[in-house]
Each structure stands twice: as structure tokens, then as C-alpha cells.
Amino acid sequence: MVTKTSKLQAVNTLLSNIGQAPTITLDTVNPQVNMAERVLDEVSTDVQAEGWVFNKESGYPLHPEVDTLEIAIPENMLRADAPQGLLMDVVVRQGKLYDRVVHSFQWNSTQYMDVTWLLTWEDLPESAKQYILIRAANLFAMRATGSTEVAKYSEREEANARAALIQYECDQGDYSIFSNGEGMNPNRSYMPLNTLMRY
Numbered sequence: 001m002v003t004k005t006s007k008l009q010a011v012n013t014l015l016s017n018i019g020q021a022p023t024i025t026l027d028t029v030n031p032q033v034n035m036a037e038r039v040l041d042e043v044s045t046d047v048q049a050e051g052w053v054f055n056k057e058s059g060y061p062l063h064p065e066v067d068t069l070e071i072a073i074p075e076n077m078l079r080a081d082a083p084q085g086l087l088m089d090v091v092v093r094q095g096k097l098y099d100r101v102v103h104s105f106q107w108n109s110t111q112y113m114d115v116t117w118l119l120t121w122e123d124l125p126e127s128a129k130q131y132i133l134i135r136a137a138n139l140f141a142m143r144a145t146g147s148t149e150v151a152k153y154s155e156r157e158e159a160n161a162r163a164a165l166i167q168y169e170c171d172q173g174d175y176s177i178f179s180n181g182e183g184m185n186p187n188r189s190y191m192p193l194n195t196l197m198r199y
Contacts (some may be wrong), residue, residue: 003144007121010136011036017137018144036140043136047128049078051116052165054125059112062097066094069106071097079116082144093197127168131161 012022015037023033048055054076062071062080073092074079080097082088090101090113096105097113121129134157 004126005133007037007040010040010129010133013133013138014040014043014140017141032144035144036136039140039143040121040132043139044124045078045118047132048118048124051118052128053169054128055117055119056114057117058114060115062113062115064107064110069108071105071107071111073097076118077115078118080113081115083112083114084187104166112170117192125168127161127165131165133159134158134164139176 007041007101008023008026011026011033014034015022020032025170026037027034028034060072060080064071073095080090082090087101090111091098091100095104097107098105099107124132138158
């Protein structure tokens with residue numbers, strides 16, 4: 001049975017990286033523990049913002065509010081974008097979905113977006129946890145001591161952890177040169193009938 005890395009274990013790894021004693025709880029006033037947890041969360045957000053198969057969804061429905069017709073973006077949603085092929089240009093502004101084509105926050109219907117979520121530590125796959133952990137441990141060591149030489153993990157270990165995460169991405173995403181993993185062909189080949197189409 002594979003043992004999953006808890007957030008407490010991850011924080012204790014960051015602490016041990018600078019020679020600090022482990023903590024038995026994250027609910028503490030200890031500044032080193034609080035700093036370690038903040039760095040872990042910061043790196044986790046940074047890594048997840050790249051968008052991986054485990055935290056991305058296509059065609060996710062976002063519903064406008066009945067009274068304002070605005071679409072509020074959940075706090076744990078890192079990114080929302082229109083699917084490729086749609087004549088839309090959307091961004092997130094002021095915590096709401098904004099249409100840059102018509103310059104408006106208002107929507108008349110449910111919008112189906114490609115979204116990237118910020119998952120909790122417990123919901124991350126183990127390969128993502130390990131990569132985040134190593135990056136965070138090195139960053140925490142540098143911030144806590146002001147020295148780059150105390151970092152326990154080498155660039156090679158960090159690169160290996162990222163490679164493991166990319167391998168997980170490839171395995172889970174079922175990518176190929178013919179498909180993007182969602183049954184779609186990302187590289188449309190030329191079709192003669194398209195020359196007859198008029199928009």
C-alpha cells in the first residue's frame with residue numbers, strides 16, 4: 001500500500017531541510033511552521049497554475065447571476081478560458097468573467113469554459129506533491145536562512161521530480177500525435193471541402 005504524503009509531513013520536510021524540529025500540528029503560532037506552510041501553498045499554486053490533467057476541465061458550465069447577469073469566478077478557480085474554435089475572448093477581471101469582444105461583464109446564458117482548478121494538498125496526485133515539496137523545500141531554505149547553500153535537494157532531484165510529474169501527465173492524459181487526450185485532434189489537417197465553406 002502506497003503511503004500518501006500529508007500536508008503535515010510535507011511541512012515537516014521543509015522544516016528538517018533547515019535543521020528545525022518537526023511539528024505535531026499545523027495549528028500553531030510558531031513562525032517557522034507558518035512560513036513553511038505559506039511557502040508550500042505558494043509553490044503549490046504556482047505549479048497548479050500551469051494546468052495539468054488532474055486540475056483542468058473542459059466545457060465547465062459557468063452560470064450568470066439572475067439579477068446582474070454576471071458570472072462570478074470561484075476562489076479556487078485559477079483560470080477560465082473559452083474553448084479553442086469559439087469566437088470569444090474572455091478573461092477574469094474583478095473576480096468575474098469578462099468578455100473583451102463586447103467589453104462587458106454581463107452574460108445572457110451559461111458559458112462553457114476550459115478551467116483550471118486550485119486543488120487542496122490532499123487532492124493532488126503523489127507525483128505533484130513530490131515535485132511541489134522539493135521546490136518548496138529549496139525555496140523555504142533560501143528564504144529562512146538567506147543562503148542558497150543550505151538547500152537539501154539538488155537541481156537534479158527537482159528535475160527528476162518534474163519529469164515524474166510530466167510522466168504522470170502523459171499517462172493520465174492519453175496524449176498522442178493524433179489526439180490531445182480528450183478525443184480531439186489538435187492539429188486539423190487540410191480538407192478541400194473547407195475551401196467551399198463561406199462564413
